[in-house]
Amino acid sequence: MRRLLLFVPVILAVVLGVVLFAGIGKDPSHLESALIGKPVPAFSLKELQNPDKQFDNQLLKGKVQLLNVWATWCPTCRAEHSMLIKISRQYGVPVIGLDYKDNRQDALAWLDELGNPYSVVLSDPEGKFGFDLGVYGAPETYVIDREGIVRFRHVGEVTPRVWQDTLEPLIQKYREAD
Amino acid sequence: MFPELGQFSLILALLLALLLAVVPLTGSLTGRPILQDFARPLAAGQFVFVALAFALLTQAFVTDDFSVAYVANNSNSLLPWYYKFSAVWGSHEGSLLLWILILTGWTLAVAIFSRRLPAAMIAQVLSIMGIISSSFLLFSIITSNPFSRLLPNVPADGADLNPLLQDIGLIAHPPMLYMGYVGFSVAFAFAIAALINGRLDAAWARWSRPWTTVAWAFLSLGIALGSWWAYYELGWGGWWFWDPVENASLLPWLAGTALMHSLAVTEKRGVFKSWTVLLAIITFSLSLMGAFLVRSGVLTSVHAFASDPERGVFLMVLLAVTVISSLTLYAFRAPVVHSRVRYGSLSREVFLLLNNVLLIAAMLLVLVGTVYPLVLDYFDMGRLSIGKPFFDITFTPVAIAIGLLMGAGIFSRWKKTDSGWLGQRLLWPAACSLILATLVPLLFGDFEPWAFVGVFTASWVAVATLQDLWQKSASSRGRLAGARRQSRSYYGMVLGHLGLAITMAGISVVSNYGSEREVRMSPGDSIEIHGLTFNFVRVGQRQGPNYTAESAEVVISRDGNPVVTLFPEKRQYQVRRNIMTEAGIDAGLFRDLFVALGEKVGDNAWALRLQYKPLLRWVWLGALFMAAGGLLAISDRRYRIRSRQQAAEVADHEANATTVVANRVAP
Amino acid sequence: MIRAVILFVLIGCVQYAFATVNDVYPFDSDADRERFQTLTEELRCPKCQNQDIADSEAPIASDMRAEVYRMIRAGADNETIVDSLVARFGEFVRFKPRVEKRTLVLWATAPLVILIGVLMIAVMVIRSRRYSEHATALTPEQRERAERLLREHDAR
Known part of the structure; x- marks a missing residue:
């Protein structure tokens, strides 16, 4: 009986080992959005190209869409831009842009130069809406369902791989949901 | 050509390490002394070739050989020459080589300084250290070769050493820290050898003690250096952030502190053997786990190395094999018989056991706090953060309890302590500490409860330590003679305890009045x-x-x-x-x-x-005291002069006498 | 290595126009300043993940500091402030997790270990009493005799 007690350390070690082993290869800095399953926070933002035009949460309802947070000061945003164009033009998934903490003139020039993948570009010069959304660094890409509910967030570049493995299946799933 | 030589000598070192792992152990188990005698030459040989590899890597840095990938990634021709030396261990591959160098260095030290031990014992100990060094050499050669070349596209210049590491801190901190981490492998090897041949006796505890103490001293120094370095280099003035990597260094320190104390009980009284041997295994396992946490990328940290899943898997296998096999061996071989010894409820044995309980509670608190996010992730229960505010409020009470217990424990006697007598001894520490703690707000500002408790505890420890020294040094031939009569290991303990008091006082004041x-x-x-x-x-x-x-x-x-x-x-x-x-x-x-x-x-x-x-x-000054105390303690003559036979017999005797006496005389 | 050190130059540092006061975040009272200090040290930066928002130089950390500052000035209590940031960035930003079902083990570890340990020691001490009541009562003469016995035994 007392001998059995001596096996406690090895059992605890095995349990700890399994947990540590499962942690290998995962990105420990990966952070899920706090808004998953919740509606996009209320906003009322001007369109980048046309400041007279205001948009609110209605914009993100009715269909499954991507919301891409970008800025001209963000080099990774430049890297993923062509992929976003492919997603909106070739794969037919609407992408809403959120120009985050950016200079309007620079942003307009950027879209001229690289092309505009966005169905609408919202302008958030002070980053207020971004803050409410829990954005902590551009680029971030959100999957928003028909009801305007946040379903997923990807932080960092949208690579073809991310699209194929993560975003596309999710979009399919929420398109098929009722 | 030189880098290839380095690579070659690493492979030779691996071959020697494998021989060391197998031959002497086989010799000792089959009773063939000739095979046992290979242990020392093999230990020397593996050290020589690892040192040669290390020297060749250093040479590549000093001569700006950017054809070596590791040099190209971590050095630059503009880098000041002294940083070219320390850049050798500025990143994963080289620091692993440093780790191995120190491990083989400790192995050699055991081979040299353990001439008085039974040949079979030393053969087993060196073999076990050979098993550890061969697995690390394998790890280095297979996944982290520091000598890989960038041929034929040799870069014109290197990518430079990370500026954070261009500092005297990098020169001193990792070697000290690794001396500590790896030094616990000696106590581990002794424990495993003792489990294998079933000789878990007082002699085993006596042999393990100096090695444990010296490793602990280096680790204390290494941690303090790391804290000091982070303080002035990271730029925001913090000196301890409870970051996973910092915790990884604290874990073996806490377990090692517990081990030092329980070894003392096992040596003097021959009791708690199973517990002590388990602590020896745990302490080194925690050192290995620290290496895993830092190098595998499972946790984010300010101090971590670039992560690589392949290395993580290799290290995990290494860690799992070492820990699980040794703990299984423990479960089957550790003695379960009750030592038939009586302890009074206030005996030194009980105080030291309580000290162990608190230290292990502190260790588990840090361990659980460090890996908890991984556990939650494993069970898909979301993410959370466990940081400084959590540890500040949970660790502090345990630390205070350790200090309070220590002040009383210093006066306690083996077997039995009279409670009235102990109470009298404690009057002085209590009074002095109360006064000092009350003075603190007058000196530094408002009344802060935690500062009050912290300073009270620190001075409680310090006054009790000094009072004990005062009483012990009383002698009919004058105080000086009395003071001289005390052993170096006693003075080592005094320094160590004063060091803890100094650190505690520093932490209490700077955290509350900074x-x-x-x-x-x-x-x-x-x-x-x-x-x-x-x-x-x-x-x-x-x-x-x-x-x-x-x-x-x-x-x-x-x-x-x-x-x-x-x-x-x-x-x-x-x-x-x-x-x-x-x-x-x-x-x-x-x-x-x-x-x-x-x-x-x-x-x-x-x-x-x-x-x-x-x-x-004071936070770091206390650590210097602790390290000095550890080094002083191992210079005690009883570790040096006794012959092998005497040491074994006397130690056994002292410990077993009471036990056997009880059995034979009592009825 | 050391993501925290890749300093995110520019942006951030929301500017306030308090020309006369030197503080980056000026407060009316020391109590509020201390609250600000404590709160920013208890919130984790989502970008430089091993720093609190007081130390981090990431733009998001300075946005979060500004929000904490704004809410303290607006008279919000600590809980409201932390909750509002948790609502945006998740439980992750608390450096001190709440006591809840999934953190019970975490909070209970140290007290539990101490409790078990102390109980085990108590049992041991009580048990040890019945073993060797006489052993401790040995006189030096008896002890010497016993040791002599022992030596003879060992010699055999």
Whole structure:
């Protein structure tokens, strides 16, 4: 009986080992959005190209869409831009842009130069809406369902791989949901 | 050619390590002394070839051989020569080689300094260390070869050493820390050998003790150096952040502290053997786990190495095999018989056991706090963060309890302590501590409960330690003679306990009375903190050897009399383009002044972080005392003069006498 | 290595127009300043993940500091402030997790270990009493005799 007690350390070690082993290869800095399953926070933002035009949460309802947070000061945003164009033009998934903490003139020039993948570009010069959304660094890409509910967030570049493995299946799933 | 030689000698070292792992052990198990005798030459051989590999890697750094990938990634021709030496262990591959060098160095030290041990025992111990070094050599050669070449596309210059590491801290901190981590492998090897041959006796405890103590001393020093380095180098003035990597170094330290104390009981009284041997295994396992946490990328940290899943898997296998096999061996072989010894409820045995319970509780608290996010992730229960505020409120009470227990434990006697007598002894420490703790608010500011409790505990430990020394040194031939009569290991203990008191006092005061202001200043502005006027004079440009810097001048004065001028900098390193904050620090025994230059805000204004940190240096000063105490203790003559037979017999005797006496005489 | 050190130059540092006061975040009372200090040290930066928002130089940390500052000035209590940031960035930003079902083990570890340990020691001490009541009462003469016995035994 007392001998059995001596096996406690090895059992605890095995349990700890399994947990540590499962942690290998995962990105420990990966952070899920706090808004998953919740509606996009209320906003009322001007369109980048046309400041007279205001948009609110209605914009993100009715269909499954991507919301891409970008800025001209963000080099990774430049890297993923062509992929976003492919997603909106070739794969037919609407992408809403959120120009985050950016200079309007620079942003307009950027879209001229690289092309505009966005169905609408919202302008958030002070980053207020971004803050409410829990954005902590551009680029971030959100999957928003028909009801305007946040379903997923990807932080960092949208690579073809991310699209194929993560975003596309999710979009399919929420398109098929009722 | 030289790097290939380095690679070749690493492979030779691996072959020798494998022989060391197999041959002497086989010899000892089959009773063939000739095979046992191979242990020492093999230990020497593996050290020589690892040292040769290390020297060749150093040579590649010093000669700017950028055809070696590791050199190209971590050095640059502009790098000052002294950093080229320390850059050898500035990243994963080289630091692993340093780890192996130290491991083989410890193995050699055991081979040299254990001539008095039974040949079979030493053969087993060296074999077990050979198993460990061969697995690490395998790890290095297979996944982390420091000698890989970039041929034929040799870069013209290197990518430079990470600027954070271009510092004297890198020269001193990792070697000290690894001396500690790896040093626990000796106690581990002794424990495993004792389990294999079933000789878990007082002699085993006596042999393990000095090795454990010296490793612990180095680890204390290594941790303190790391804390000091982080304080002045990371640029925000923190000296302990409860970061996973910091915790990884604290875990073996806490377990090692417990081990030192329980070894003392096992040696003197021959009891708690199963517990002590388990602690020896746990302590080294925690060192290995630290290596895993730092190098596998399972946790985020400010200090971590670049992560690599392949290495993580290899290290995990290494860790799992070592820990699981040794704990399984433990479960089957550790003795379960009750020592038939009586302990009074206030005996030294019980005090030391309580000390172990608290230290292990502290260790498990840190361990659980460190891996908890991984556990939650494993069960898909979301993410959370466990940081400084959590550990501050959970660890502090345990630390206070350890201190309070220690003050009383110092006076306790083996077997039985009279409670009235003990109470009398404690009057002095209680009175002195109460006075000192009450004085603290008068010296530093408002009443802070935690500072009060912390200072009370620190001085409780210190006064009790000194009082014990005073009483023990009383002698009919005068105090000096009495003081001389005490052993070095006793003085080692005194120093160690005083060190803990100093560290505790420092932590209590600096965490509660340190103040910090984040201000915006233009040249000419001044601000007053703690009666000191900080005057921001100017910002200028400065050219360093491999960086350019914006250097500010801050004159600090008291009542118009200048105290010190500090030059905090913001450096931009030319090769890696990163920006580093180099704080201006005025160090003092009673307070540190810390000024960090932040961003430029507005045309002519800068953000500055000004800190006043009372008694900060005590935190590290205490660690120096602890390390000195450890080194003093192992120089005690009883570890040196006794012959092998005598040592074994006497130790056995002392310990077993009471046990057997009880069995035979009592009925 | 050391993500924290890749300093995110520019942006951030929301500027306030308090020309007369030197503090980057000026407060009316020392109590509020201390609250600000404590709160910013208890919130984790989502970007530089091993720093609190007081130390981090990431733009998001300075946005979060500004929000904490704004709410303290607006008279919000600590809980409201932390909750509002948790609502945006998740439980992750608390450096001191709440006591809840999934953190019970975490909070209970140290007290539990101490409790078990102390109980085990108590049982041991009580048990040890019945073993060797006489052993401790040995006189030096008896002890010597016993040791002599022992030596003879070992010699055999």
